[in-house]
Amino acid sequence: MLSWMRVTGISLSPSLNPGDFILVLKGPLARRTLRMGDIVVFHHTQHGVLVKRVVKISEDGTRMYVSGENPDSIDSRTFGEVETKTLIGKVLCSVRRPRKPNP
């Protein structure tokens, strides 16, 4: 199942900026096709729904190490690995806030 979500915060900047829309693939298909480098949306008990990039997946596939792209990002460096069962989905594509192209 696909679903649109909207990004808040700057931890994935410049890949994703606040206000960008992301198309998220949800359900078992997302879990099965999860790869390193994917941008994922997952639920964190303390921080709520987060979007981060997967840096590492444990061998048994139950845990993933996630990171932002901004040095100030709150991610696995702060809260450790997250269980893959908290995964909501993976980002397929994004629609960025329009910026004028150079002439």
Add this chain to the structure above:
Amino acid sequence: MSHHLKYNQKLIRSCTALQENYKKSLLSLQEILTMIVILIIIQLTAFSDKRKRLYRRNTMLYHILEKLDSSMPFLRAKAHCDIPCGIYDPIVAQIAALTVVRMIDLMNDLRAKGTEGMDYENSMSRYITVKEEHAEKAKHEIRIIWGDYIKAQHLEAHPELHEITHKIMSLGSKARQTTDRAVAVEFVEAINRFAEVFWATKNIPTKRAKAPYAPALELVYPVL
């Protein structure tokens, strides 16, 4: 160009219609998504100018999504960052407010000493400068905690927070405008009250203790 404008208008109109239909629950989310994908394909093929094609497609899609988002908000995915939520501690404001009281004391001492001339003016203006800076610093620190840290759930639990913050702002200004020690002491106390609420939001108990430096006024400290 006019062709493109017309085209854009047409798409926006169809998007609005789509939205209306959604409201009437005639279309499911899946159907809306499918239509959006079709719109992307149309967009991809509609413009021959490669340089601007991507930009146009993106702009259009973004506006469509924005419209949809305003009528049935999408789930927010937080790219959570430390910049707006790092280290917060009202102690900086408390010490700054205490400095204001200290400066007023030093100003009174200087007058009592009866020093005259340039030395007097030099010292007095230095005290005034520090008093000004620290009153503003205290206000600034409180504004940051109030604006960046305090969330709706904190305000629900501590509805007096707005009033305390506003009181700190006016007392801080008054502490700059006057040399009234009582006002400065009240400024410290208002920030102490703010600190109590701040630590309460983190479920950290507090204690009151005399500051280990002049003026030895009571400050609120977290019990860690």
